Amino acid sequence: xxxxxxxxxxxxxxxGTVAYYRxxxxxxxxxxxxxxxxxxxxRAGKVPVLYYLSGLTCTEETFLIKAGAQRLAAELGLMLxxxxxxxxxxxxxxxxxxxxxxxxxxxxxxxxxxxxxxxFHMFSYVTRELPELVGxxxxxxxxxxxxxxxxxxxxxxxxxxxxxxxxxxxxSAFAPISAPMRCPWGQKAFGTYxxxxxxxxRAWDTTExxxxxxxxxxxxxxxxxxxxxxxxxxxxxxxxxxxxxxxxQPLTLRFQDGYDHxxxxxxxxxxxxxxxxxxxxxx
Ligand SMILES: N[C@@H](CCC(=O)N[C@@H](CS)C(=O)NCC(=O)O)C(=O)O
Numbered sequence: 039x040x041x042x043x044x045x046x047x048x049x050x051x052x053x054g055t056v057a058y059y060r061x062x063x064x065x066x067x068x069x070x071x072x073x074x075x076x077x078x079x080x081r082a083g084k085v086p087v088l089y090y091l092s093g094l095t096c097t098e099e100t101f102l103i104k105a106g107a108q109r110l111a112a113e114l115g116l117m118l119x120x121x122x123x124x125x126x127x128x129x130x131x132x133x134x135x136x137x138x139x140x141x142x143x144x145x146x147x148x149x150x151x152x153x154x155x156x157x158f159h160m161f162s163y164v165t166r167e168l169p170e171l172v173g174x175x176x177x178x179x180x181x182x183x184x185x186x187x188x189x190x191x192x193x194x195x196x197x198x199x200x201x202x203x204x205x206x207x208x209x210s211a212f213a214p215i216s217a218p219m220r221c222p223w224g225q226k227a228f229g230t231y232x233x234x235x236x237x238x239x240r241a242w243d244t245t246e247x248x249x250x251x252x253x254x255x256x257x258x259x260x261x262x263x264x265x266x267x268x269x270x271x272x273x274x275x276x277x278x279x280x281x282x283x284x285x286x287q288p289l290t291l292r293f294q295d296g297y298d299h300x301x302x303x304x305x306x307x308x309x310x311x312x313x314x315x316x317x318x319x320x321x
Pocket of ligand 1: 092093094095096100104137188189190299300301
């Protein structure tokens with residue numbers, strides 16, 4: 039472990055280890071938290087890295103206690119890296135008044151509008167600073183990275199991949215916010231983090247990135263519950279399908295009958311997603 043990491047807790051899990059860390063982030067200007075699952079194979083050598091980006095209101099712990107990913111990650115030899123969903127305790131006025139912006143709602147973008155631009159740089163954090171830290175602190179194969187996420191984190195995974203074509207070997211999402219510019223969650227967050235000029239928002243919207251950049255990602259796997267209360271107003275998977283069709287991006291979009299938005303849904307289809315990533319990361 040690097041000297042720059044502070045270990046908060048460590049737990050044996052399916053022969054590997056779940057550990058929670060804190061460190062001083064340069065790009066976010068203060069303390070950040072993340073979690074790592076090291077599979078048993080990491081004791082013998084380097085293993086591929088799969089980043090999971092969580093949704094609104096989550097912490098770095100939510101996925102590891104609710105998604106049930108560790109058993110299969112241990113079998114497949116995948117390292118799981120789970121960042122927190124935003125900086126916390128920044129002192130920014132109103133950071134904690136609304137669950138849709140601020141704390142636990144970083145949206146995996148680099149804010150340009152003050153006061154958020156002083157701390158909310160989650161894109162640079164999850165794509166640059168955190169991977170660098172992981173690469174020098176753990177037995178990680180940094181030439182084999184995959185990324186996935188849920189809801190706000192599904193949007194984050196897709197945008198991180200689309201902004202860096204060729205970087206991630208595998209990409210998937212659970213109930214992603216597919217077109218943030220065209221839904222209330224995204225409009226509120228982007229207005230807060232980038233200001234009112236919507237032209238600047240396009241660089242952070244999956245459907246806009248697909249439309250302007252074309253097919254640039256490995257085949258996508260996306261699962262969406264049909265009883266998800268956010269489906270129609272916030273998530274809009276039909277816009278993702280349309281953008282993928284227009285740009286020639288391969289997409290497997292599965293509607294799962296009767297599933298809602300929460301971790302009972304995520305955990306049900308977790309194995310399919312882990313196998314989707316392992317096929318690309320361990321080949
Ligand atoms: N607080 C919101 C729900 C927020 C929510 O559903 N968050 C999702 C991600 S967008 C989640 O994973 N929550 C944590 C959990 O289910 O444990 C509400 O009032 O409806």
